[in-house]
Amino acid sequence: xxxxxxxxxxxxxxxxxxxxxxxxxxxxxxxxxxxxxxxxxxxxxxxxxxxxxxxxxxxxxxxxxxxxxxxxxxxxxxxxxxxxxxxxxxxxxxxxxxxxxxxxxxxxxxxxxxxxxxxxxxxxxxxxxxxxxxxxxxxxxxxxxxxxxxxxxxxxxxxxxxxxxxxxxxxxxxxxxxxxxxxxxxxxxxxxxxxxxxxxxxxxxxxxxxxxxxxxxxxxxx
Amino acid sequence: xxxxxxxxxxxxxxxxxxxxxxxxxxxxxxxxxxxxxxxxxxxxxxxxxxxxxxxxxxxxxxxxxxxxxxxxxxxxxxxxxxxxxxxxxxxxxxxxxxxxxxxxxxxxxxxxxxxxxxxxxxxxxxxxxxxxxxxxxxxxxxxxxxx
Numbered sequence: 001x002x003x004x005x006x007x008x009x010x011x012x013x014x015x016x017x018x019x020x021x022x023x024x025x026x027x028x029x030x031x032x033x034x035x036x037x038x039x040x041x042x043x044x045x046x047x048x049x050x051x052x053x054x055x056x057x058x059x060x061x062x063x064x065x066x067x068x069x070x071x072x073x074x075x076x077x078x079x080x081x082x083x084x085x086x087x088x089x090x091x092x093x094x095x096x097x098x099x100x101x102x103x104x105x106x107x108x109x110x111x112x113x114x115x116x117x118x119x120x121x122x123x124x125x126x127x128x129x130x131x132x133x134x135x136x137x138x139x140x141x142x143x144x145x146x147x148x149x150x151x152x153x154x155x156x157x158x159x160x161x162x163x164x165x166x167x168x169x170x171x172x173x174x175x176x177x178x179x180x181x182x183x184x185x186x187x188x189x190x191x192x193x194x195x196x197x198x199x200x201x202x203x204x205x206x207x208x209x210x211x212x213x214x215x216x217x218x219x220x221x222x
Numbered sequence: 223x224x225x226x227x228x229x230x231x232x233x234x235x236x237x238x239x240x241x242x243x244x245x246x247x248x249x250x251x252x253x254x255x256x257x258x259x260x261x262x263x264x265x266x267x268x269x270x271x272x273x274x275x276x277x278x279x280x281x282x283x284x285x286x287x288x289x290x291x292x293x294x295x296x297x298x299x300x301x302x303x304x305x306x307x308x309x310x311x312x313x314x315x316x317x318x319x320x321x322x323x324x325x326x327x328x329x330x331x332x333x334x335x336x337x338x339x340x341x342x343x344x345x346x347x348x349x350x351x352x353x354x355x356x357x358x359x360x361x362x363x364x365x366x367x368x369x
Contacts, residue, residue, distance in 0.1 A: 092354070092356075093279045094279055094280055094281045094347055094354070094357070095349070095354040096280075096307065096309045096310055096314070096349055096354065097309045097349065097351070097352055097353055097354060098354070099309065100309045124356070126357070131279075135279065159356075160355070160356075161353040161354065161355055162353065162354050162355075162356070163353070163354075179353060180350075180352035180353030181309065181352045181353070182352070
């Protein structure tokens with residue numbers, strides 16, 4: 001493996017990598033381990049640029065906001081899920097390990113939906129809905145699937161590997177990050193149950209209240 | 223292992239888990255043909271899908287060449303391994319470790335003699351047992367001596 005590198009953005013639009021000369025043949029030039037580096041530091045925001053989100057140090061932080069389209073063409077704002085426990089799964093149709101987890105997530109959607117839980121599957125397929133929709137039908141996916149883009153990839157630290165799955169609590173904070181298949185269905189289920197059993201605080205619904213109050217306080221709302 | 227033969231050009235598959243060996247200079251006569259072998263090596267534990275992965279959702283490895291200065295014949299992919307991976311129900315057709323992809327080039331009789339380059343692209347998508355990396359397309363360049 002090569003030296004550990006800072007997490008960097010990967011363009012999912014088939015960025016053509018240049019023929020970068022490698023100092024040693026058969027060595028280095030690996031991107032594996034980058035995301036696993038314990039030494040990766042979150043960089044301060046450069047002027048006018050947001051700080052690079054570091055998945056390795058994401059637990060406890062607010063999940064980055066995004067707005068993406070679902071299979072019906074509806075724009076889905078992540079902020080609308082505030083107050084719910086969310087399993088956010090970045091996946092692709094060409095990703096074998098992702099396929100293993102999808103039936104688990106379908107079961108979770110069924111089992112926990114009525115308790116304030118939702119699965120959001122963000123597909124990073126370059127071919128978009130043309131590839132995703134037949135796959136969804138074939139897998140009989142019962143949860144909401146969104147089409148990812150470079151912005152959401154950057155917002156979540158580059159998404160170097162798939163699947164990348166995050167469990168997000170009712171306050172919108174990242175409770176855990178799983179790059180690759182790192183645990184089984186039972187462990188996921190237990191982690192979701194634990195998050196669902198946490199008391200619902202005012203902060204859980206702040207987003208909705210803030211929105212309501214903002215409307216109430218707006219000059220037009222008076 | 224370090225290879226430092228004269229006339230070789232180091233190339234890598236970007237910053238991925240697949241490394242392409244430097245190619246030796248390909249000497250070819252105008253009107254003649256010659257075979258080029260691309261040598262690739264994957265990091266331990268990783269595989270790429272073969273050129274015929276047998277599943278429409280999987281991304282096959284694919285080597286393509288520019289139309290000039292040489293004419294590329296059919297690309298010759300190696301025999302794939304059928305691997306049963308922890309995430310797959312059925313064995314899938316993959317390459318692991320070191321593998322070679324061949325191409326027979328033909329030099330037109332009208333080709334300009336001298337040094338030149340044949341450029342191509344290798345597209346692949348790598349996974350291990352637990353995770354997959356995004357598909358990559360990397361440049362491949364062969365130094366030519368057209369005689």
